[in-house]
Amino acid sequence: MTNIFLREPKLYTNLTAVRRVSVVGTDAAVVLDQNIVRPEGGGQPRDHGSVTVGDQVFPIGQVVKSEGETWLRLSGAGSAPPEEGELVSVSVDRERRATLSKSHSLTHLMMAAGKKCLEDFDSKGAAIDEAGQIMTISFRTSSVVDDIAINMIDAVVRHLVAKDAPVTFTTVKSLEEGAKRFPRWRVDSTLGLSGKIRVVDIAGIDANPCSGSHVETTGEVGPYRMFHDLVLDGDIYRFSAERTRTWMYWFGEEALIGFDWDGLHTRPNRPEGTPPHVR
Missing domain, CATH: 3.30.980.10 (Threonyl-trna Synthetase; Chain A, domain 2)
Incomplete structure (x- = not known):
């Protein structure tokens, strides 16, 4: 698995193969060959999105990192999970x-x-x-x-x-x-x-x-x-x-006034008061 969201942050759709599959109740968890869905981490919440398998679209319910892999949990896909090696289309919520x-x-x-x-x-x-x-x-x-x-x-x-x-x-x-x-x-x-x-x-x-x-x-x-x-x-x-x-x-x-960002040791003035609408 390659997390390509690290180098392609504005790639919102991708066609990729399924590497691993696990059925979890009514859901299916998958590891993809190329993953564009970012999990939660570093203080940033996870991406939202969906995975299209054939003519069915499954929302991504969770994104979990485990043992060096990023697992996407597909809500409702447990009864018809994708197969290993199958091509699926992944979409990330662009606005989010x-x-x-x-x-x-x-x-x-x-x-x-x-x-x-x-x-x-x-x-x-x-x-x-x-x-x-x-x-x-x-x-x-x-x-x-x-x-x-x-x-x-x-x-x-x-x-x-x-x-x-x-x-x-x-x-x-x-x-x-x-x-x-x-x-x-x-x-x-x-x-x-x-x-x-x-x-x-x-x-x-x-x-x-x-x-x-x-x-x-x-x-x-x-x-x-x-x-x-x-x-x-x-x-x-x-x-x-x-x-x-x-x-x-x-x-x-x-x-x-007097503030020079390029000067490593200069600091700006301390503006008095609190601007409106802040509190």
Whole structure:
């Protein structure tokens, strides 16, 4: 089995052969030769979609990783499961994939802005809700994290969205190679990664080991609003953002006076007050 969604994130339909089949009650679970359906992982919910077997279309009820394989559970296919070697057509919900890609890229921008704005920033993962609308990041820092700090991060994220920077994928042989290769390398030290690693590189902004789906440029992330409901769990901070239909507020250019993203040690001003519609 090859998970081709890693290198073809915008491939939404694919004709492929069935490699393994298992009947589970009224359902059938299959492993495909080439898989375009992403399972849950890295804080990103799974893809939705369907598999067409002959003239029957079965919704994908679950996507499960087990013993190095990705199993697709086809709802209602237990009475007429596909055979090993049979060609089937797989379709991924394009709109959901696009939404999750925008949301996942936004979490990377939030982390990048946090690292830029806060001292000793240490990312501790991110999570996207099932609908792909609310993103939460977790991190440690020695800085004071208050409304002003969140405003500062928010202003920088908006700057990075407007920057419309390219988002690309590459592979490194190790964490050590990634740290040497990318000036803005960021990794959660608790993940225990080893061997070859897929890196999502937001040009000049952030480089992070990640198997998620992403946009092609940061401008595709689109509008959002950031919440100020900060949670402190031990020494781990968490706060969230929500995707919106339109931009609901702006800090003004003065929020970025003196801010140079390309300067590794410069930080933006701390904009006072909370913008409207945030709380």
